[in-house]
Amino acid sequence: MSNLTNQLISNILFWLSRKKWLVIAFFISVSLFYVETPEGLTSDAHRTLIIVVTALILIVSESIPLPAIAMLILIMEVVLGVDTADGVASSFMSDAVFFIMGSLMLAVAIVHQGLDKRLALSIINVTGNKTWRIAFGFVFFSALMSSFIGEHTVAAMMLPVALALLRYSGKKPHQTSNLSSLLLFSIAYGCALGSIGTPSGGGRNAIMIGYFSEFNIARISYWDWIKYAYPMMLIEVPIASSILWLTFKPKKKILDSAVRKLKVSVAKDGKLSSNQVLSIVIFIFVFFSWIFFSPSIGLGIVALMGVFFYLSFRLIDWQDLTRRTNWGVVILFGSVISLGIQMNETGAAKWLADSILNSLSNSIVDPSNLRWFFSVIVSGIMTNLLSNAATVAILGPIVLEMGGDPIILGMSTSIASAFAYLTIVASPTCMIIYSTGLISSKDYIKAGWKLFIISITLLLLISIFYWPILS
Amino acid sequence: MNVLIAISSKHHSEPTLKAGMKVANAFSASSTVLEVGEKINEFSMKEVYMARERIESWNFDRPGVDVLEWAFNYLCKEKLINDSSIERGFPKNTLVENSSRRSEVFLEKGKAKNISLIIRNGDIIEELRNEVQSGDYDVTVLGGSKSGNLSFDMVQYIESSIFIVKNFQTKKKNKILLAVDSSKGSKKAIKHCVGIANAFNIEVEIITVTQDVKLKKANQNITEYASKFLRRFNIKNKIIFEEGNPVDVIPKKAGNDHILVIGSSSRGPIKTFFQSSTPIKILKKCNCPILVVK
Numbered sequence: 001m002s003n004l005t006n007q008l009i010s011n012i013l014f015w016l017s018r019k020k021w022l023v024i025a026f027f028i029s030v031s032l033f034y035v036e037t038p039e040g041l042t043s044d045a046h047r048t049l050i051i052v053v054t055a056l057i058l059i060v061s062e063s064i065p066l067p068a069i070a071m072l073i074l075i076m077e078v079v080l081g082v083d084t085a086d087g088v089a090s091s092f093m094s095d096a097v098f099f100i101m102g103s104l105m106l107a108v109a110i111v112h113q114g115l116d117k118r119l120a121l122s123i124i125n126v127t128g129n130k131t132w133r134i135a136f137g138f139v140f141f142s143a144l145m146s147s148f149i150g151e152h153t154v155a156a157m158m159l160p161v162a163l164a165l166l167r168y169s170g171k172k173p174h175q176t177s178n179l180s181s182l183l184l185f186s187i188a189y190g191c192a193l194g195s196i197g198t199p200s201g202g203g204r205n206a207i208m209i210g211y212f213s214e215f216n217i218a219r220i221s222y223w224d225w226i227k228y229a230y231p232m233m234l235i236e237v238p239i240a241s242s243i244l245w246l247t248f249k250p251k252k253k254i255l256d257s258a259v260r261k262l263k264v265s266v267a268k269d270g271k272l273s274s275n276q277v278l279s280i281v282i283f284i285f286v287f288f289s290w291i292f293f294s295p296s297i298g299l300g301i302v303a304l305m306g307v308f309f310y311l312s313f314r315l316i317d318w319q320d321l322t323r324r325t326n327w328g329v330v331i332l333f334g335s336v337i338s339l340g341i342q343m344n345e346t347g348a349a350k351w352l353a354d355s356i357l358n359s360l361s362n363s364i365v366d367p368s369n370l371r372w373f374f375s376v377i378v379s380g381i382m383t384n385l386l387s388n389a390a391t392v393a394i395l396g397p398i399v400l401e402m403g404g405d406p407i408i409l410g411m412s413t414s415i416a417s418a419f420a421y422l423t424i425v426a427s428p429t430c431m432i433i434y435s436t437g438l439i440s441s442k443d444y445i446k447a448g449w450k451l452f453i454i455s456i457t458l459l460l461l462i463s464i465f466y467w468p469i470l471s
Numbered sequence: 472m473n474v475l476i477a478i479s480s481k482h483h484s485e486p487t488l489k490a491g492m493k494v495a496n497a498f499s500a501s502s503t504v505l506e507v508g509e510k511i512n513e514f515s516m517k518e519v520y521m522a523r524e525r526i527e528s529w530n531f532d533r534p535g536v537d538v539l540e541w542a543f544n545y546l547c548k549e550k551l552i553n554d555s556s557i558e559r560g561f562p563k564n565t566l567v568e569n570s571s572r573r574s575e576v577f578l579e580k581g582k583a584k585n586i587s588l589i590i591r592n593g594d595i596i597e598e599l600r601n602e603v604q605s606g607d608y609d610v611t612v613l614g615g616s617k618s619g620n621l622s623f624d625m626v627q628y629i630e631s632s633i634f635i636v637k638n639f640q641t642k643k644k645n646k647i648l649l650a651v652d653s654s655k656g657s658k659k660a661i662k663h664c665v666g667i668a669n670a671f672n673i674e675v676e677i678i679t680v681t682q683d684v685k686l687k688k689a690n691q692n693i694t695e696y697a698s699k700f701l702r703r704f705n706i707k708n709k710i711i712f713e714e715g716n717p718v719d720v721i722p723k724k725a726g727n728d729h730i731l732v733i734g735s736s737s738r739g740p741i742k743t744f745f746q747s748s749t750p751i752k753i754l755k756k757c758n759c760p761i762l763v764v765k
Contacts, residue, residue, distance in 0.1 A: 007630075010740040014628045018597065066513045104517075111521050114528060152515075156522040160529045167531060265529075326517035387514045424512075431515035432522045437508075437534040 021061030029054045038351075045348035047080040051339060052348070052394060059332075059386045066328035073335040082342050091338040095298035096210035100203040100389065101330045102303025106286070107153035108324040109310040113279045117266045120161040129259040131179070131250055135186045136241040138162065142190025143237050147197030147230070148287055154194070155429040158187045163436065164265065169258035179250035181443050184433040189240045189421060189451060191429045196418045197233040199225045199299055200290055204392035206299050207337060208414040211396045215344055217406045221295040227470055228411055232462050239458075240451055247447040275315055282309045329389075336393040349397035357402060372463065375399040375409050376456055379416035384426045388417040407471065408463050419455050421448030472500035473606055475631070477507060477599060477613040481541040484614055486639040488545055490760065491612035494634060496551075497670030500609070501585035504542045505602060508535045508592040516571070535590040536563055539576055546586060552578070566590075572598070596624045603631050610634055610663075610762075622754045626735065626763050627743055632663065634762040635754065638727050645759070647675040648729040649708075650721050651697050653689035656734025656750075660764040661697045664732045667762060668706045671730065675701055675708040678724060680717040717749055722756040731761040 016023060029050050037046040051073055058069045077088045119141075127137035138158065146154040162183040171177060195201035199209055199222050209225070212218050220228075286306035294302050310316050343349040360370050375395070382391040392414050399409045420426030422444055424434045433439060476491030478484035488504065495502035511519050523533045532540075540561045546552045565577040576588040591598040603611055608631045615637025625633050649664045651657040668675050677697045679690040694710045701708045713720045725731045736748035743751070750763050 006740055010628065013740055013744050014600070017624070017628070018594070062513060107518075108521065111525065114525075116525055117529075152518040152521075156518060156525055159522045160525045160531065163526060163531055164529055172537075324517055324521055326514075328513055425514070428515035428518035431511060432519050435509065435511060435519045435522070435534060 019063045021057055021063040025054045025057040025061075025063075028057065040354070041351045042347055044082055045343075045346040045351055048077075048082050048339070048342045048346045048348040049352070051076045051080065051082070052343065055336065055339060056386070056394065059390055066332045070328075070331040070335040073339055077338065077342060082346060088338060091341045092334045094210055094214075094334075094337060095300040096203070096206045096337055097330065097334040098298065098300025099200075099206035099303050100300075100333050101325075102300055102307055103150050103200065103203060103206075104325050104330065105307045105321055106283075106303055106310070107150055107156070108321055109307065109316045110149060110153050110279060110283060111156045112316050112320060112324075113276050115276055115279075116157040116160050117269050118272060118276070119157055120164065120262060121266045123161065124259055124262060129254055129256045131182075131253050131255055132241075132245055134165070134255060134259075135182050135245060136238070138183060138186035139190035139193070139241045139244070140237050142187050143194030143197070143233055146191040146194030147201045147233060149283065150200060151191035151195040151202060152428040152432065155187055155191050155432045158191075159184075159432060159436070161262075162187055164262050165255060165258045166438070168261035168265075169252060169255050176438050176440070177250065178248040179252060180436075180438040181447075182244055182248040182250055184436065184439055185244050185248065185443070185447055186241070188427075188429045188433045189244065189447075190237070192418050192420055192427065193233050193236045193240055196415045197226065197230045198222060198290075199294075200287075200303070202418065203333060203389040204417050205414055207333070207340075207389060207392045208396055208410050209299065210337070211340065211344075211400060212407070212410060214341060215397075215400055215406075217400060217410070219295065220407070222290045222299070228467060229415060231466065232415065232458060235458060236455065239454055243450050243454070244447055247450070248443075278313055279310065279315050282306060282313070282315075285309070333389055333393065336390055340393045340397045343394075343397040344401070350401040352398050353401035353403075356398070371399070371402045371404050371409060372412060372460070375402070375413045376416040376459060379413045380419045380452060380456065383417040383420045384422040386425075388420055388427060391417045405471070408467055411467070412459060412463055415459055416456070419452050421451050421455075472498045472610075473608045474498070474500045474502045475505055475599070475602060475606065475608040475611045476502060477505050477595075477611065478538060478542060479506065479614065480538055484538075484542075485545070487612060487614040487636045488542060490634070490636045490639050492546070492549065492551060493670040494610060494612060494667065497666045498610075501587075503587040503589055503602075503606060503608070504539070504546075505589045505591060505599075506535050506538045506542075507595050507598045508590060510593045520571075532563060535592075536566065539588045539590060542588060543576075552586065573602075596621070596628060599625070600629055603629050612636060615760075623747065623751050626748075626751050626754065627740070630765065632735075632762060632764045634760070636760050638758055639730075639760045643728065644673065645671065645728055645730050646673055647671070648721070648725045648731045649675050649677045649697060650717070650731060650733045650753075651677060651679050651690070651693045652717070653686055653693055654734060654737050656737060656764060657693055657697075658734070660732050660734035660762075661700050663762060663764045664697075665701065665704050665706065667730060667732060668701070669704070673730075675706055676711055676729070677701075677708055678711045678713060678721065680713045680715060680720045682714070682716055718752040718756065721753050722758070725757055725759050725761075727758045729759050731757055731759055733761065733763055735763050735765045 032050045037043055055073050074088055077083055078085050123137050123141050127133040142154050142158055166180050199205040209220050212220050286302060289302040379391055379395055395413055399413050400406045424430050424441055474495040476488060478488055526533060543561045566574050568574045572592050574590045610632045611629055612634040615635055647668055677694050679694045681687045681690050698708055698710055733750050736750050738748050754761055
């Protein structure tokens with residue numbers, strides 16, 4: 001009996017030691033509930049902020065599964081009386097959530113076609129066998145493709161190409177080197193840069209577009225976004241390549257035998273299959289639909305159209321699709337976006353924005369110029385700690401209430417959330433390259449801080465000199 | 472009896488695997504070699520698996536397989552896996568995913584002397600705990616860690632005995648330092664000590680450290696019991712009596728040329744959680760391999 005009790009207590013203590021952040025979040029939220037509502041904040045807004053704090057602690061600590069966090073947010077919204085059950089349900093699903101769901105499913109469908117070998121051949125044919133050209137090619141092609149089909153799709157397809165080159169150049173599994181860091185970071189940073197280029201580059205862009213329209217600020221089309229963001233992406237590609245080359249200069253300056261072996265290995269696969277051709281055609285259709293139809297039918301619906309065709313033409317089975325789609329992320333973003341909308345509707349976002357501006361004006365001379373720095377730096381830091389879409393979903397409503405030009409602030413926040421260069425958990429792309437075991441967590445800081453600072457500077461210059469011309 | 476041997480890489484895990492297999496053989500136990508890979512955060516889990524599927528379609532191994540392959544080759548070299556399996560090489564194509572975080576390489580059972588090879592991904596304590604619970608292991612063998620918290624968590628939350636292979640030099644002839652007192656755990660430690668002494672074919676020094684004069688007699692009795700028990704198995708031993716705090720004296724005496732065997736504390740889990748326990752404090756200070764028997 002005493003053994004059983006001890007075992008039960010031990011199990012509880014183990015649970016508490018693993019879930020300590022859940023316990024901390026619980027006590028913080030209870031304490032905040034009993035704190036007197038600050039002046040200027042409505043009771044609903046106060047309670048919304050309690051949910052925001054709880055959600056942020058749980059997302060960063062990952063002490064409970066993501067879908068559980070999502071459900072907790074929805075439950076708290078209703079139980080704390082922020083909105084009715086129907087109100088929460090309707091804010092849970094939006095075109096941005098459709099887009100996140102559709103793009104994750106499109107990623108699965110595209111990766112499933114096994115186009116990576118074709119891709120490898122195309123890239124190598126363009127770059128040749130010089131290492132610097134290959135690294136530049138990796139950054140460029142990763143950025144180019146991820147700007148249209150999303151970063152993790154590209155990372156999953158590019159990873160075997162990099163590993164093949166490393167293996168064929170004589171590297172053993174687990175053998176780390178500057179060459180492995182150079183090639184893998186070229187993929188990760190290329191994908192991150194590319195994801196700012198178009199709304200379909202990442203779910204966060206769709207979330208910001210959703211907020212622009214939900215809060216009656218502006219209707220930004222797919223093409224408008226490209227005009228704003230694509231030039232920055234193109235400028236950053238050579239900068240990122242140079243930083244990576246200087247940080248991880250490899251001993252081997254030419255990868256001739258690796259490239260030869262890669263070509264031989266890829267050549268075995270023969271020509272493109274009809275399914276592969278069809279899948280490319282469907283994606284091109286989706287891309288043009290995003291440009292021409294998304295202003296009227298929404299980005300999410302276009303993505304779902306793509307999924308519809310992939311399923312209808314049997315290019316992927318529903319079982320394969322559903323097994324590989326990260327539903328936890330879809331549900332979580334649905335609830336975080338719902339929370340963002342509540343932040344706006346209850347006035348919590350406005351109160352936070354005003355409080356931030358007031359505190360800045362106490363310590364620094366002119367707060368109006370610092371709105372931009374606040375949005376970009378907080379977004380850049382948050383994205384490296386949680387996820388870029390969650391960053392935009394939470395931070396978006398606040399920066400859009402800060403005054404000044406909301407489009408510039410919103411676009412800057414969304415773009416800065418792509419500066420996920422510094423940590424492993426910053427984005428799925430960073431995790432994908434880390435999971436190879438070929439790079440250490442210190443490598444992220446080594447190259448990442450330089451690119452982080454340059455990206456912020458470049459974003460500042462573009463928002464001062466280029467964006468005003470567009471508007 | 473089941474022994475779980477946790478390894479991380481061939482650079483760091485050779486002493487762990489060697490010591491673990493010696494212990495498993497001494498007890499004629501089934502052994503499982505487990506590699507715990509990095510934790511993948513939930514935001515990226517599906518994407519990482521998708522990338523892994525692509526890697527495998529190019530006939531490259533997913534991370535962790537190379538570590539198991541190294542372990543397999545080591546076991547072959549030590550003749551712990553039968554000849555027909557050795558000829559066929561490492562059967563990576565039999566790597567089967569049991570759950571989202573656990574995969575197993577299937578070796579021919581019976582012929583491979585009950586050896587299993589497993590990969591898990593996630594938080595090391597959580598994964599080891601799950602594996603120990605599901606596989607009903609008696610001893611978990613793992614390498615030393617610089618982090619004191621890890622040792623604490625191991626002893627506190629993992630139900631099997633824990634053998635931490637810290638600074639183990641395979642070529643050096645160590646002695647066993649069997650630390651006993653009048654607590655319940657000591658008798659179990661004495662029994663396990665026999666197996667370890669046989670595995671490594673080495674002498675035993677039985678130590679008892681008395682802080683409280685009242686316990687001196689009880690401690691003398693247990694040391695005599697231990698000495699008799701070991702003699703029955705023809706294991707050479709000598710008794711050392713010391714006075715002072717066991718937490719200071721035992722690690723000092725163990726130095727880096729002993730394998731320390733100690734029973735777990737009889738303290739309840741709550742008291743251990745808040746105040747720690749003598750074995751955990753000793754483990755944190757010790758610079759040699761240590762077996763905490765539960």
